[in-house]
Amino acid sequence: xxxxxTRIEVNCETGVESIxxxxxxxxxxxxxxxxxxxxxxxxEDAAAEARATAKAAxxxxxxxxxxxxxxxxx
Amino acid sequence: xxxxxxxxxxxxxxxxxxxxxxxxxxPSTFTDLCIKFxxxxxxxxxxxxxxxxxxxxxxxxxxxxxxxxxxxxLSITQSNAAGLAAAANATANTFGNxxxxxxNYAGSTNKSYSGDxxxxxxxxxAYDWFYAGLRSxxxxxxxxxxxxxxxxxxxxxxxxxxxxxxNA
Numbered sequence: 001x002x003x004x005x006t007r008i009e010v011n012c013e014t015g016v017e018s019i020x021x022x023x024x025x026x027x028x029x030x031x032x033x034x035x036x037x038x039x040x041x042x043x044e045d046a047a048a049e050a051r052a053t054a055k056a057a058x059x060x061x062x063x064x065x066x067x068x069x070x071x072x073x074x
Numbered sequence: 075x076x077x078x079x080x081x082x083x084x085x086x087x088x089x090x091x092x093x094x095x096x097x098x099x100x101p102s103t104f105t106d107l108c109i110k111f112x113x114x115x116x117x118x119x120x121x122x123x124x125x126x127x128x129x130x131x132x133x134x135x136x137x138x139x140x141x142x143x144x145x146x147x148l149s150i151t152q153s154n155a156a157g158l159a160a161a162a163n164a165t166a167n168t169f170g171n172x173x174x175x176x177x178n179y180a181g182s183t184n185k186s187y188s189g190d191x192x193x194x195x196x197x198x199x200a201y202d203w204f205y206a207g208l209r210s211x212x213x214x215x216x217x218x219x220x221x222x223x224x225x226x227x228x229x230x231x232x233x234x235x236x237x238x239x240x241n242a
Contacts, residue, residue: 005091005093006091006093007094007095007096008085008087008095008096009095009096009098010236011099012083012099012100012101012236022093031225034225037223037225038224041118
């Protein structure tokens, strides 16, 4: 049982499938990339939430609904 | 119009998972290639991008994509995107499904590809994605690697199929 994640390689000429354990360096790179992706996703989620909050606050101040705001902009 | 499909190779991910699938030593005897796969990975998203490389390289790819996310229709420029996997936050035991077509893969011109993909999730947020891709490199394609995005790992029962298509 490999300790590290694996990758699969299928040789189309021979039909032989190999399961190859990633090196420690490859695993470290994967972990770093995953952390970057998660941070980016969290940043995008926070930005979307901030936009939604700001929009709701603005509508509240104006005293109109989102549908009424759409009518104004349309 | 190509009218034959022949399975060249396939791979099913086992219980240990796999970060990527490579089809190597692809014969040059077909006109086009078609890749079909059903995938789930362990990233902490609802759906995760899958990346493509030809001949071991992710360089010189450009992709224009149209997609829907359950709420809006959008477009985006990507690098070497090629499909979606259902991810850890999607409904349990669901998979994303994708199909990609690569014409003239053994020729000496730049390599284009097109594809479509859906993620599955029993909620409002789910994705439908259409890709038009180009790799600005004229080398014949002899190897294709499909990699789970964000350094994720494909999960058990993900399946990958490579077909050759011929003008008969």
